[in-house]
Amino acid sequence: MRKVLLAWSSGKDSAWTLHALRAQNVEVAALLTTLNEAADRVAMHGVRRALLEQQADALGLPVWQIPLPWPCSNEDYESRMADACRRAVAEGFGTIAFGDLYLQDIRAYRERQLAGTGLVPVFPLWELPTAILARDMIDGGLRARLTCVDSRVLDVTYAGREFDRALLSALPPTADPCGENGEFHSFVYDGPMFRRPIAIETGERHTYEHFIYTDLLCPASSPELSR
8 A cells, every 4th residue: 555644734633533544554654734934833723843843753753844935825835735745646655634524625625636646635534423523532532722713703711722521511502523614723732643742831822813822832942932
């Protein structure tokens, strides 16, 4: 079987996708992550590069970091992702896995963009009921912190919260338990896919447009990293 690349957001869905693939004896050979070039953080999730690299080390996998300009046009995004796909094929990858759950337009877009590249997209968590999936993640030992919330759906008290049973109980009925509609994004710091947990501290909150970001820090962060 040709090598598998995993689209890695630093959050719970991509982490659980890795866990699901490994449970099927499918070996993932590398992670692929896009970063906001200006902020030097994981795109949309707002996670520092240092924490992303700690995740990859704890998972025992290399992470391909794709810098995106800010602001980023769709043309720029697709060009840089096309370069990554060409690299993957050249290095013997035949499959790229995604943690998408049920948004058909996103899946269709990925399938359309990958057509003819030599990479086959797979969606191991597709259409699993998200209320059950969220509980399975938590009960299975996944530990994550909310790094970004959409203030149009969730109030500021959700920013930085633990992804746990208490959070699921507190979510309004309009919010998807896995945040699939963009209600929230997360950072995973422990779980059955990790060789060891990642120590994190909660930093300051920042608001950009309608998104509330919670900065996560390494406990041993230097003053320069913590700024």
